[in-house]
Amino acid sequence: MADDCILETRGLTKEFKGFVAVNNVNLKVRRGTIHALIGPNGAGKTTCFNLLTKFLEPTAGTILFKGEDITREKPSDIARRGVIRSFQISAVFPHLTVLENVRVALQRKLGNSFHFWRSERTLDALNGRALELLESVDLGGFADTVTVELPYGRKRALEIATTLAMDPELMLLDEPTAGMAHEDVDRVTRLIRSVAQGRTVLMVEHNMSVVSGISHTITVLQRGSILAEGPYSEVSRNPQVMEAYMGTAA
Known part of the structure; x- marks a missing residue:
């Protein structure tokens, strides 16, 4: 090949x-x-x-x-x-904040499972990277928003951020x-073009x-x-x- x-x-x-x-x-x-x-x-x-x-x-x-x-x-x-896939139906946790959704995806870096029971201090160490990812999809100002309150288009942007958190090739x-x-x-078209750089x-x-x-x-x-x-x-x-x-x- x-x-x-x-x-x-x-x-x-x-x-x-x-x-x-x-x-x-x-x-x-x-x-x-x-x-x-x-x-x-x-x-x-x-x-x-x-x-x-x-x-x-x-x-x-x-x-x-x-x-x-x-x-x-x-x-x-x-x-x-x-190889990371997003789904046709928005696949985010509606009752977590936008930041928490990305942080859940980032927990993959801590091992093979999501460590919901880890201390808040341990999870806070992921906040910097989570905020970077949110900024990359124009969601920096929505970090503390409960996801269910996001407009539909913003939820799809969040889904892309959680996909990026998995370091997709x-x-x-x-x-x-x-x-x-x-x-x-x-907005999402511009976002796809942007996140496709290097991927x-x-x-x-x-x-x-x-x-x-x-x-x-x-x-x-x-x-x-x-x-x-x-x-x-x-x-x-x-x-x-x-x-x-x-x-x-x-």
């Missing part, structure tokens, strides 16, 4: 009782890029994400991360390698702008203005198979893509 390819799948397939959700997908994600996975509903995007992060086991095929076969590894093993973002107002979409991002995203603005490579899925791949300027002119996806996105 080429040195600039951080993630690769070969013949990745997932069947559910005869239904093929992901069909012989050969994906290559280049290091240091933002790679978007798009397609109509039911195309297999989230199933593909679940396979890559080992929440599902593939029926067939191979997954390689930095040239090493990770196909049979557990989700926790994948995370320790630096490869970030997998599942529809990071879903359900957002226009101003929140713009690789693979994201599922429906908003084509987001995809066209920040993605280096786009892979289009249809019925579980790759329909097209390339830069937006190329993919957006593909007649099959226009019929299968672009036309329905208007």
